[in-house]
Amino acid sequence: YGTGNSNDPMNTCDPFGVPRNLVFETRGIAFATMPDRIAVLHQYQRVWRYVWMDGRALPTKFDTEDGVPARYYGYSSGHWEGDHTLVIDTVGLNEDTWLDKAGNPHSINAKVQERYERIDHNHLMMTTTVDDPAVFTKSPFVLSKNEYRWIPDQEAEEQLCVPSEMIRYMSLI
Numbered sequence: 001y002g003t004g005n006s007n008d009p010m011n012t013c014d015p016f017g018v019p020r021n022l023v024f025e026t027r028g029i030a031f032a033t034m035p036d037r038i039a040v041l042h043q044y045q046r047v048w049r050y051v052w053m054d055g056r057a058l059p060t061k062f063d064t065e066d067g068v069p070a071r072y073y074g075y076s077s078g079h080w081e082g083d084h085t086l087v088i089d090t091v092g093l094n095e096d097t098w099l100d101k102a103g104n105p106h107s108i109n110a111k112v113q114e115r116y117e118r119i120d121h122n123h124l125m126m127t128t129t130v131d132d133p134a135v136f137t138k139s140p141f142v143l144s145k146n147e148y149r150w151i152p153d154q155e156a157e158e159q160l161c162v163p164s165e166m167i168r169y170m171s172l173i
Contacts, residue, residue, distance in 0.1 A: 008103065009096065011170055013161035017072035017097030018090050019112045019128050021047065023144035024101050028156045029126075031086075038078060038086075043156045051078040051088050062092045062108050070094040070108055084118040099130060099143060107134040112143075124148040 009016060016025060021042050028043030036054040041047075058075050061067025068075070074090040081087055090112045099106050110132035117125045125147050131140035 006103075008101075009098065010101075010161065011166065013163045013166050014096070015045065015047070015072040018049075018074050018076075018093060019114075019130065019143055020098050020100060021045075021073075022112075022114060022126070022128050023099075023146065025159075026146050026148075027159060028154075029148060030156075040076075040088075044159050045161060046158070047073070049073040049076060051076040053078050055079075058089060058091045060091075068092060072097055074112070086114075086116040088114040088116075090114070105135060106130065106132050109134055111140075113140075119147075122150045124150070 015021075021044060025042065025044030030041040030043075032039040032041060032048075036052065038051045038053055039048050040051060042049075056077055058077050059068045062070045070092050072094050074094075075092045076088050076090040078086060078088040091110075093106060093108065093110055093112070095106065095108050097106070098104060110130060113129045113131070115127045115129075117127075119125050125145065127145050128143045129140050130136070130143050133139045
C-alpha cells in the first residue's frame with residue numbers, strides 16, 4: 001500500500017467510489033434534502049451523489065447492451081425506517097473501485113447498503129453492509145461501522161486529491 005507499484009486508485013487520484021469513500025475517507029458527510037432525492041455530500045474530493053427517495057427501482061443490468069453503465073458511486077435509492085434511520089441501497093458499482101484501502105475487490109453485481117441511524121441530537125451511526133456472493137463466500141457482511149458527530153458551525157476543510165501533487169509525492173517514494 002502506498003508504493004508506486006500499487007494499483008491503488010489513490011495513487012492516481014481516481015475516484016474512490018462506493019463503498020470505499022464511505023469507510024476510508026470518513027472525515028465528514030452532509031445531506032441535502034430535495035423533494036424527490038437526497039444529495040449525500042462527501043468531504044473527501046468534494047463528491048456528491050444522489051439517493052432517489054421517490055420509490056424508484058434500482059437498475060439490474062450493468063455494462064450490457066440493455067443495461068446502464070456502471071459508475072464509481074453507483075445508483076442509489078433510499079427509504080426511511082421509522083423516524084431516525086435512513087437506509088440507502090446502491091448497485092451498479094464500477095469494478096475498478098475497491099471495497100477498502102486493503103484493495104479488496106467487488107463484482108459489478110455487488111450491493112451496498114448504508115444505514116444511517118440517528119443515535120441522539122448530535123450523533124449518527126452509519127453501518128455499511130456488502131452483499132456480493134460472486135466474490136465473497138460469506139455474504140452479506142458488515143464492512144464498517146462509523147460514528148459521526150455533529151459540530152455546530154464546523155467548516156469542512158478542503159480535501160482534494162490533486163493529480164500533480166500526487167505525481168510529485170509518488171516520485172519521492
